[in-house]
Amino acid sequence: MHFYMFNPADFNNSARHLSLPERAIYRDLIDMYYHSEQAIDTSDIDRLARRLLCTSAEYRASLEYVLDEFFVKRGKRHHHHRIDREIKNYKFKNSHTNVTQAVTPSHTHVTSDVTQGHANIDVTMTAAERQRKSRQDKRKMIDDLTNIGVSVDSSIKLTDLRELHASH
Template sequence: MNFYPHHIGDFNNATRHLTRVERSLYRDLIELYYDTEQPLPADDYDRLARRVIAVTEEEKSALQYVLDEFFTLEDGVYKHERCDIEIEKYRNVSSAKARAGKASAEARKKKAAPKKKKATSDSEHNLTGVEQVLNVCATNQEPRTKNQEPINKDICAAKAGTNQSDCREVFEHWQQEMNHPKSKLDQKRTGLIKKAIKLGYSIEDLKSCITGYTHSAFHMGQNENGTRFDGLDLILRDASKIDFGLQQLQTANKPGTKPNGYQQTNSNHNAGNHGRIENNTERAMRIAREAAERIESAGSTSH
């Protein structure tokens, strides 16, 4: 066995009364048992002690104590009930996987045989006697050009119940709501949509979530930096983000309520804005006006 289940709670409860040396030896004996997949030999005690590095008299005495307490001596070997159960499970699983692998290979082989036989028969049927002689070693594959079979490169192909139209519908709704007409449906965005659908959200849920973010003042740019946080990678990042968008839309649809948006800072209140958030255009105009006033003031001083 290359691995075995180590249940920490079970091990600690069973060995709490042991010394550190005894606990270490017990663990070494178990791993030796699993590694060889057989009981520990009892006919050569010194050899067993060396295999678990029990060298001093104290370590050998601890080894004997652990063997007597946790193992059963039967027919010249030390047996461990829990180890035998886990080894049997491991062998059953390995055998089942081996049988399944053989059955799968055999099924593929049988499935491919009729197709191969039919292809050979059809090609021979279409050849004349002379052609059969001349084309014994020829291949039946016909050359293909790039224009013969157009490749569908749309990364929104159906997979695990998510088809092209589902992904496209959600993406185009995001483009329209967030005003990103030139954005492309790349592999990352497709993966986000598929992941959200696998979580259990419907197409309408995702569209509602996207619409919900348009009611969030903070995400629409009404924040300290005037930055919009409307990317599809943020909106559909995980379940909590999707739930937030749905909640925003639900809150916006309730009469007399406002969605959760950006809360104005104390400095803005002290400046007399009374909760009004300065957008990008107002900010640019204010900076330009202040610059013009400074230039005019400097000119008056020089005269």
Template sequence: MNYYPFHIGDFRSGTANMSRLQRAIYRDLLDICYDTEQPLPLDMEELHYAVGAQSDEERRIVEHLLRFKFIKRDDGYHHEVCEKVIAEYHAKADIAKANGKLGGRPPKAKANPQKPSGLSVGTGSEPDRNPIATGSQANQEPITNNQEPELKVKPTVEGKPPTKRRSTDTPDGSLAVFEYWQQVMGHHNAKLDAKRVKAIKGRLKDGYSVEDLCRAVDGCKYDPFSQGANERQTVYDDIELICRDGPKVDKFRRIAGNGPPSGRSSNAQQTINNLQAYLEQHREN
């Protein structure tokens, strides 16, 4: 990214207890996240060099900020706000790209050549006292941003009402894959961060379809090792891992082709059926 919104009030309130040097280094760390669209590296020497922290005091400040302002994970130090902004940026870029392929935004309606500029049709010396006759809607209740169109699909197997389509849905289907993964794995509060966006979009660009990636999600759900039956008793079911590369997708698709493991309860099978219905809903739209 070469641009990102900077909210002065949020930054000032979040750095009120910092010194000028601490605020400057914190801003540099954020700039690195936005510029690379990646988490900060775990290697302290590499990070100190990237931010220009040369003195002992500056290096201590970097380590202090990482502790209180970032989240340490296996692949680096993450900043939730940065990743949210990056994900929204990519979603908007995809929509703009799709509009460009369709010829751009529709042209504005031309002004009525029979009326002077700035006057609406029907303007006369005396106002019409019947607003309904003139089409005036001054008293009409405004439409708010919360009035999103309903997703017109059939109800799921359980008969639950369909959810609303999110306004950030992207033409390439990456959001549909992410939402399907949320439903299958039960990660309803997970966020579509930059790392997950990159993995899903990468496989879609490789030629995998939305259905292929959803089948890979099914395969990960069927795989005992990925669901915790391993030496570490750790679940490995993140969508970024499933879509990390082509071999991963192919592996989980093969597992999905074998169907659920034997011994699955009827309730679990019903859940799978519901998820398949969810995929059919996205396919129809």
């Protein structure tokens, strides 16, 4: 990614307790993560420390502290949940040019299961993916109803459309 949203208030709230070098290291890790669009490779911690200019013992300790506090180690990489989600949104948005609304971070991941009529929790679906699925579901219900001779206004609310679809 060549661009990402940075919220100074979020950063300050989560990193206010860090020393100045730790804050700088955290920002560098965030930038590295977004730039590579991959979790931080910690398989060679000496190389990572060198890339982040953490050449003193104090800075090296700060690097390890920041990794431990803000990232989750999975295998040889350190992941950051929010960054992973934003990169996924970014990749999804760029691979689906028909998605015109801006992709924004979401703390709730709920999708509608049209056939069962209830909500399912899905932590893997992004906001853009949910919106696309909702549009596809709506289009399918309208097509189903049209195919059996029911006239449907395309501006119908989704809840009303679901009720109409279920009744036919």
